[in-house]
Amino acid sequence: MEESKKQSLFVAQLKDTIEEKKKRIGRPVRYHITTMGCQMNARDSEKLSGILAEIGCEEIPTEDADILLFNTCTVRENANEKLYGHLGIVKHFKKLNPDMLIGICGCMMQEKDEVLRIQKKYRFVDLVFGTHNIWKFPELLYAVEAENQRVIDTAEERNGFRDHMPARRKIWFKSGVNIMYGCNNFCTYCIVPYVRGREQSRAAEDIVREVKALVEDGVKEVMLLGQNVNSYGKGLSNGETFASLLERVCAVEGLERVRFMTPHPKDLSDELIQVIKRNPKICRHIHLPLQSGSSKILQRMNRRYTKESYLSLVDKIHRELPEVGLTTDIIVGFPGETEEDFQDTLEVVSRAGYQAAFTFIYSKRSGTPAAEFEDQVPEDVVADRMQRLIALVQQFASKAADRDEGKVEPVLVEEVNPQRAGYVTGRLSNNLMVHFPGDESLIGQMVLVLLKESKGFYYMGERRD
Numbered sequence: 001m002e003e004s005k006k007q008s009l010f011v012a013q014l015k016d017t018i019e020e021k022k023k024r025i026g027r028p029v030r031y032h033i034t035t036m037g038c039q040m041n042a043r044d045s046e047k048l049s050g051i052l053a054e055i056g057c058e059e060i061p062t063e064d065a066d067i068l069l070f071n072t073c074t075v076r077e078n079a080n081e082k083l084y085g086h087l088g089i090v091k092h093f094k095k096l097n098p099d100m101l102i103g104i105c106g107c108m109m110q111e112k113d114e115v116l117r118i119q120k121k122y123r124f125v126d127l128v129f130g131t132h133n134i135w136k137f138p139e140l141l142y143a144v145e146a147e148n149q150r151v152i153d154t155a156e157e158r159n160g161f162r163d164h165m166p167a168r169r170k171i172w173f174k175s176g177v178n179i180m181y182g183c184n185n186f187c188t189y190c191i192v193p194y195v196r197g198r199e200q201s202r203a204a205e206d207i208v209r210e211v212k213a214l215v216e217d218g219v220k221e222v223m224l225l226g227q228n229v230n231s232y233g234k235g236l237s238n239g240e241t242f243a244s245l246l247e248r249v250c251a252v253e254g255l256e257r258v259r260f261m262t263p264h265p266k267d268l269s270d271e272l273i274q275v276i277k278r279n280p281k282i283c284r285h286i287h288l289p290l291q292s293g294s295s296k297i298l299q300r301m302n303r304r305y306t307k308e309s310y311l312s313l314v315d316k317i318h319r320e321l322p323e324v325g326l327t328t329d330i331i332v333g334f335p336g337e338t339e340e341d342f343q344d345t346l347e348v349v350s351r352a353g354y355q356a357a358f359t360f361i362y363s364k365r366s367g368t369p370a371a372e373f374e375d376q377v378p379e380d381v382v383a384d385r386m387q388r389l390i391a392l393v394q395q396f397a398s399k400a401a402d403r404d405e406g407k408v409e410p411v412l413v414e415e416v417n418p419q420r421a422g423y424v425t426g427r428l429s430n431n432l433m434v435h436f437p438g439d440e441s442l443i444g445q446m447v448l449v450l451l452k453e454s455k456g457f458y459y460m461g462e463r464r465d
């Protein structure tokens with residue numbers, strides 16, 4: 001609490017600093033945040049945006065801003081390369097606008113080597129902070145803006161929550177809500193436990209309070225966010241579980257939809273399935289990362305489930321919640337993956353009934369145990385497997401997506417269709433998109449739509465209310 005007061009003082013001072021800067025440059029101080037990676041980062045960016053808006057800056061859609069932040073991801077190698085690509089471009093923006101402040105934050109800045117590289121080779125970067133001290137953003141920004149310092153401030157461990165930060169949502173009718181931070185699972189390929197730290201759950205009362213405030217502010221759909229939401233409540237003393245938290249969130253009046261991301265197959269409880277069953281507000285979409293269909297590879301990944309236990313969980317979900325749309329993440333080419341292991345993955349894909357799958361080529365992250373494994377799979381073998389996997393996923397996904405053709409379903413309208421004049425695009429409870437005739441006034445509304453025609457991974461529809 002003390003800390004959040006201190007940060008409020010910096011916010012107050014920054015208002016003056018920005019006001020002066022506006023006068024000096026004779027126009028508004030513009031900011032832009034480029035967000036890479038997952039919904040956690042997207043939510044963090046909304047918090048950074050909240051602070052920047054509060055101190056009097058204006059958001060612009062392009063990177064030629066006065067304050068430019070990169071909220072980075074480091075889960076795969078190409079995520080890192082993406083940042084360096086951007087930096088090469090914005091260096092020139094800074095030459096044209098010497099007042100420009102360039103900052104980098106997010107998961108990549110929790111990696112010492114990357115921070116050192118920025119510090120030494122990217123001298124035009126003014127501000128670096130990590131995920132553990134994002135709550136200190138006002139103080140760090142003040143040091144750069146008002147005191148002209150170059151600030152590199154990262155913390156090894158989380159030492160404060162970011163919950164006090166005012167968020168500025170990109171979309172007014174839906175919002176992410178952090179329910180926990182960090183991850184204790186240590187899947188052997190994954191850098192997240194090292195950059196996001198140990199699991200820590202927020203108090204249920206605080207989460208419910210945040211959801212209520214969001215609903216008062218017009219939000220209809222919330223997504224509860226955590227690296228492993230089934231672990232919610234471990235470490236809290238009051239016996240709260242993810243299932244009980246979901247029920248409390250569903251009880252918030254005026255809230256129409258609840259989503260969550262991401263559950264871990266090793267501990268998706270029966271209690272959770274029953275809670276979903278009883279609560280129509282919980283969206284019929286479960287993202288259940290498979291990673292591999294081979295029990296041998298799963299063990300080497302430290303996933304703590306097998307092909308068989310995963311498939312029986314999927315059967316249970318389809319049996320108890322037949323309307324659920326199931327999606328997944330799959331990694332191809334994990335060290336030691338043989339053709340036989342890969343066949344196991346294909347088999348799970350053909351049996352699980354996924355409506356969509358995100359497929360990733362295994363990326364060696366230094367610092368993770370798997371990076372030390374000796375039997376890395378050759379690139380050409382991985383590329384071939386990837387092609388075969390994508391073809392199979394597409395074949396099965398369109399089957400899963402077809403099944404609601406002809407039904408009338410509630411849809412939350414998200415945007416005017418950018419490709420087809422006179423159409424809007426909305427999201428079904430199961431997370432599929434539907435395009436139908438409508439106009440801007442429908443954005444943020446829940447409407448009933450007839451799913452006239454399935455197009456494989458989306459629908460064309462028509463309003464029915």
Ligand code: 5AD
Pocket residue numbers: 075076189190191289291329330331360361362363364365
């Ligand atoms: N290589 C490839 N994919 C990875 N993921 C996480 N770490 C790696 C890695 N080292 C994928 C997993 C996870 C998703 C968010 O990113 O599939 O579920």
Ligand code: SF4
Pocket residue numbers: 183184185186187190191192193227228264
């Ligand atoms: Fe990474 Fe595994 Fe934790 Fe997900 S559960 S963040 S894949 S370590």
